[in-house]
Amino acid sequence: MSCELYDDLLDDYVDGVLATGHGSDGRFAAFAQHLAVCGHCQALVADLTSIRVAASTLDEHIPPPRLWARIASSIDEQQRLPWWQRQLGGAYSAWVPAVAAASIIMLLAAGVWSAWQQRRVETAQQAAGSLSDPVSVPAEQHYEQAIAGLQLLADAQNATLDPETRAVLTKNLAVIDRAINESRAALVQEPASTLAQESLLDALETKVALLQDTVALASDSGWTPEDAPGAAKELNQ
Amino acid sequence: MRTADLELAARCRAGDAGAFEELYRQHARRLFGLVVRMIGSVEDAEDLLQEVFLQAHRKLSGFRGDSALGTWLYRLTMNHCLDHLRARHVRMNRLTDSLDDDASEEPMAPAPVVPAAVSRLDLERAIKLLPEGAKAAFLLHDVEGFEHREIAQILGISEGTSKSQVHKARMKLRTILRR
Numbered sequence: 391m392s393c394e395l396y397d398d399l400l401d402d403y404v405d406g407v408l409a410t411g412h413g414s415d416g417r418f419a420a421f422a423q424h425l426a427v428c429g430h431c432q433a434l435v436a437d438l439t440s441i442r443v444a445a446s447t448l449d450e451h452i453p454p455p456r457l458w459a460r461i462a463s464s465i466d467e468q469q470r471l472p473w474w475q476r477q478l479g480g481a482y483s484a485w486v487p488a489v490a491a492a493s494i495i496m497l498l499a500a501g502v503w504s505a506w507q508q509r510r511v512e513t514a515q516q517a518a519g520s521l522s523d524p525v526s527v528p529a530e531q532h533y534e535q536a537i538a539g540l541q542l543l544a545d546a547q548n549a550t551l552d553p554e555t556r557a558v559l560t561k562n563l564a565v566i567d568r569a570i571n572e573s574r575a576a577l578v579q580e581p582a583s584t585l586a587q588e589s590l591l592d593a594l595e596t597k598v599a600l601l602q603d604t605v606a607l608a609s610d611s612g613w614t615p616e617d618a619p620g621a622a623k624e625l626n627q
Numbered sequence: 628m629r630t631a632d633l634e635l636a637a638r639c640r641a642g643d644a645g646a647f648e649e650l651y652r653q654h655a656r657r658l659f660g661l662v663v664r665m666i667g668s669v670e671d672a673e674d675l676l677q678e679v680f681l682q683a684h685r686k687l688s689g690f691r692g693d694s695a696l697g698t699w700l701y702r703l704t705m706n707h708c709l710d711h712l713r714a715r716h717v718r719m720n721r722l723t724d725s726l727d728d729d730a731s732e733e734p735m736a737p738a739p740v741v742p743a744a745v746s747r748l749d750l751e752r753a754i755k756l757l758p759e760g761a762k763a764a765f766l767l768h769d770v771e772g773f774e775h776r777e778i779a780q781i782l783g784i785s786e787g788t789s790k791s792q793v794h795k796a797r798m799k800l801r802t803i804l805r806r
Contacts, residue, residue: 400794401793441745441801444745445765445769447747450656451663453673458652461651465684555719
């Protein structure tokens with residue numbers, strides 16, 4: 391079979407370009423001869439033609455009348471704003487969850503840094519012979535605070551995620567929670583274990599990142615029942 | 628056509644209240660359909676098209692008439708759609724990458740051929756499964772009727788890439804519709 395020789399002509403043929411644009415091209419004539427006897431290419435051309443015809447007759451989506459009213463109103467609002475606010479656009483409401491999440495993360499970063507500094511001092515004190523509580527992991531408190539804040543935001547917006555995403559998210563959170571619990575159990579067994587402490591902080595950090603993504607995704611998600619299964623499956627591949 | 632576009636853009640810039648509405652009326656229908664199919668949600672499409680027209684209103688001063696006003700609007704729209712999809716996909720991938728390794732692929736059940744008359748509903752569903760680049764080129768070419776030269780301008784790609792993306796889309800749709 392020499393079908394592959396004509397791969398580049400197939401779409402032009404389906405689009406009707408060959409008949410007008412390549413009429414004098416010898417390859418077009420060769421392809422026409424090949425097509426007359428090749429069942430594989432005949433089926434391909436028929437299928438692609440069906441798709442093309444259906445695509446050109448898809449139903450029109452009509453924007454609701456309120457859309458222009460919203461745009462006109464936003465333009466009016468923008469024109470009343472000072473120039474520097476106009477440059478930022480009018481999407482303030484969409485920013486709110488993201489800004490809240492970002493604030494929590496900044497507070498978390500500051501807290502973890504401060505805890506890390508505190509830990510360095512404690513380690514130095516331990517090395518110098520003074521006693522301190524080896525079980526305490528100060529950074530953990532900051533992660534817990536961030537998680538609590540993000541969890542509230544995520545719970546509030548959870549309903550906007552499609553069920554399939556929500557199910558995977560719940561499952562992933564359960565896996566992370568299991569890792570957190572296992573790390574805590576390991577710390578109870580071996581309070582001075584650096585590995586267990588690092589595992590706990592890693593798991594907490596993963597949970598913060600997951601919740602942060604959830605909040606961001608939920609804020610721009612517009613799930614409708616009919617589009618969920620296929621899209622989610624595709625993204626999982 | 629270009630002269631009419633330049634005049635309309637100039638009227639918008641001059642603050643002619645009716646001019647921007649005229650621009651909206653000329654293009655909103657086709658753009659709305661494109662956005663709905665690109666991002667798969669009517670509600671999101673409203674928000675996104677609102678952002679597109681607000682950005683168009685702010686950026687009209689930069690329109691020099693190098694391309695048709697419609698092409699310029701399509702470019703703004705597709706940039707918004709692709710940004711929206713990429714941001715959503717990055718987040719979705721991070722969320723849905725299973726932390727357990729028990730995800731299994733559904734086996735594909737092949738059927739002989741695509742039905743001679745493809746149902747529009749089936750095609751709408753299949754389009755949602757296309758990768759974003761192929762989907763964009765397919766929608767612009769097969770649904771909106773643009774030529775590859777124009778799609779290249781709108782998407783900022785070469786004509787050859789536009790052709791290969793449309794081909795990729797059609798072949799993937801064929802596979803999906805044969806299931």
